[in-house]
Amino acid sequence: MPDTYDILIVGGGMTGASLACALGGTALRVGVIEAAPVKNGAQPSFDTRTTALTWGTQRILEAIGVWPDVAAHAVPIKKTHVSDQGRFGFTRLDCADYRLDALGYVVENRLLGKALLDTLQRHANIEFICPARVQDVETGADAASITLHAGQGSRQLSARLLVIADGRHSTARERLNIKTSGRVYNQSAIITSVTPERGHEYTAFERFTPGGPLAVLPMSGTRCAVVWVAPAGQVPALLALDENTFLAQLQRQFGGRLGKFSQLGARREYALELMRAAELTRPRAVLIGNAAHTLHPVAAQGLNLGLRDVAVLARLLCEAARHGTDPGAAGLLDEYARLRRSDHAAVTAFTDGLVRIFSSDFAPLALMRNIGLLAADLLPPVKNYLARRSAGVAHAKLAVMLNESRRKSA
Numbered sequence: 001m002p003d004t005y006d007i008l009i010v011g012g013g014m015t016g017a018s019l020a021c022a023l024g025g026t027a028l029r030v031g032v033i034e035a036a037p038v039k040n041g042a043q044p045s046f047d048t049r050t051t052a053l054t055w056g057t058q059r060i061l062e063a064i065g066v067w068p069d070v071a072a073h074a075v076p077i078k079k080t081h082v083s084d085q086g087r088f089g090f091t092r093l094d095c096a097d098y099r100l101d102a103l104g105y106v107v108e109n110r111l112l113g114k115a116l117l118d119t120l121q122r123h124a125n126i127e128f129i130c131p132a133r134v135q136d137v138e139t140g141a142d143a144a145s146i147t148l149h150a151g152q153g154s155r156q157l158s159a160r161l162l163v164i165a166d167g168r169h170s171t172a173r174e175r176l177n178i179k180t181s182g183r184v185y186n187q188s189a190i191i192t193s194v195t196p197e198r199g200h201e202y203t204a205f206e207r208f209t210p211g212g213p214l215a216v217l218p219m220s221g222t223r224c225a226v227v228w229v230a231p232a233g234q235v236p237a238l239l240a241l242d243e244n245t246f247l248a249q250l251q252r253q254f255g256g257r258l259g260k261f262s263q264l265g266a267r268r269e270y271a272l273e274l275m276r277a278a279e280l281t282r283p284r285a286v287l288i289g290n291a292a293h294t295l296h297p298v299a300a301q302g303l304n305l306g307l308r309d310v311a312v313l314a315r316l317l318c319e320a321a322r323h324g325t326d327p328g329a330a331g332l333l334d335e336y337a338r339l340r341r342s343d344h345a346a347v348t349a350f351t352d353g354l355v356r357i358f359s360s361d362f363a364p365l366a367l368m369r370n371i372g373l374l375a376a377d378l379l380p381p382v383k384n385y386l387a388r389r390s391a392g393v394a395h396a397k398l399a400v401m402l403n404e405s406r407r408k409s410a
């Protein structure tokens with residue numbers, strides 16, 4: 001007989017672990033299955049990257065009880081500066097103009113991962129099953145069952161709801177034969193860090209270059225995180241450069257706004273892809289995070305979008321726990337899909353549109369985008385809209401609703 005849970009979450013990365021934290025303290029028995037061992041730093045979701053979170057996402061992390069463990073390490077983004085390399089357009093935002101304490105926060109994935117795992121392990125109703133790899137999935141009318149490989153053997157588990165959170169190359173999604181659409185960008189991101197000569201003053205810079213966007217984000221002290229997107233074919237040569245030559249190339253792309261860069265950190269490459277799953281639910285199964293949508297990092301939206309999946313699904317599940325109803329009921333899953341579809345479509349179109357518009361050298365398009373950047377800088381209503389959107393202000397209400405549901409279902 002398979003061991004039985006209310007909810008099984010496949011993947012204990014950023015979104016899977018966040019959902020588990022959100023369900024902590026409810027009457028639901030929850031299992032989280034994570035393939036990568038925690039201790040040796042092999043967890044791909046909690047690697048050496050940094051993530052820019054919006055002000056609205058910070059509220060979600062607060063609602064699920066994780067923020068107190070993150071706050072001391074989170075660096076506020078107080079200003080942003082977006083420009084188009086070699087052209088006239090730029091846009092600046094300052095949180096002080098919108099009475100916000102920050103537009104967002106930069107957090108090291110490793111530290112956010114530790115905070116998530118520490119938080120979920122504090123809850124008696126959450127079982128962290130790790131290392132264990134899900135190999136097979138079946139769904140039926142009343143339950144979903146999975147086969148996982150752990151240590152030397154296999155185990156079967158079943159649940160009233162299976163949450164698929166195992167990332168862009170999701171095994172669980174493939175086993176259910178859920179189709180995907182999208183495109184592979186001919187670009188890769190190089191992640192690293194530098195110390196600029198001048199202080200970052202909590203400013204996040206994004207500079208569009210013909211090869212791809214370059215982001216320089218504030219970290220603690222004087223360090224800055226770098227996400228340099230370049231044509232995929234050029235990345236191996238860039239990674240092979242010695243440190244000084246790489247720094248000089250990076251400096252040429254970014255310009256002198258922060259003075260001279262030094263102290264290059266470790267460099268890692270990430271291939272970039274756009275992907276959306278054709279279905280968000282199947283009977284007794286639901287997709288969240290990168291398993292449902294994978295984005296280009298140009299607008300730093302991937303995890304922000306995934307944590308909104310978490311906030312919406314967790315609220316519906318807390319309501320089910322509170323009323324003693326079935327957490328895998330078809331009506332609940334339909335409601336989740338209804339609430340998430342338009343956000344997925346809008347954010348996917350927005351990020352892909354940015355990549356297309358800013359990688360074109362076609363002169364009329366370059367002129368239009370620079371006029372757009374200047375208009376956003378100079379026209380208060382446009383600027384106000386942009387600031388509220390960048391900070392994810394509208395999404396804070398998801399956190400408020402989740403907080404309320406968690407409180408009532410505890």
Ligand SMILES: Cc1cc2nc3c(=O)[nH]c(=O)nc-3n(C[C@H](O)[C@H](O)[C@H](O)COP(=O)(O)OP(=O)(O)OC[C@H]3O[C@@H](n4cnc5c(N)ncnc54)[C@H](O)[C@@H]3O)c2cc1C
Pocket residue numbers: 010011012013014015016033034035036043044045049050051052053132133134135165166167168170171172189191227270288289290291297300301302303304305306
């Ligand atoms: C270069 C780069 C920069 C980014 N910067 C930002 C940013 O600034 N802001 C932002 O919002 N987003 C950013 N993102 C996106 C963000 O990293 C992702 O949205 C986020 O990692 C998605 O989390 P996830 O948990 O859904 O998936 P993943 O991070 O892929 O986690 C999936 C988890 O499932 C586990 N797993 C996989 N298969 C199995 C299996 N069969 N059984 C059990 N477990 C399994 C994996 O080990 C992993 O822990 C960036 C992405 C990239 C590539």
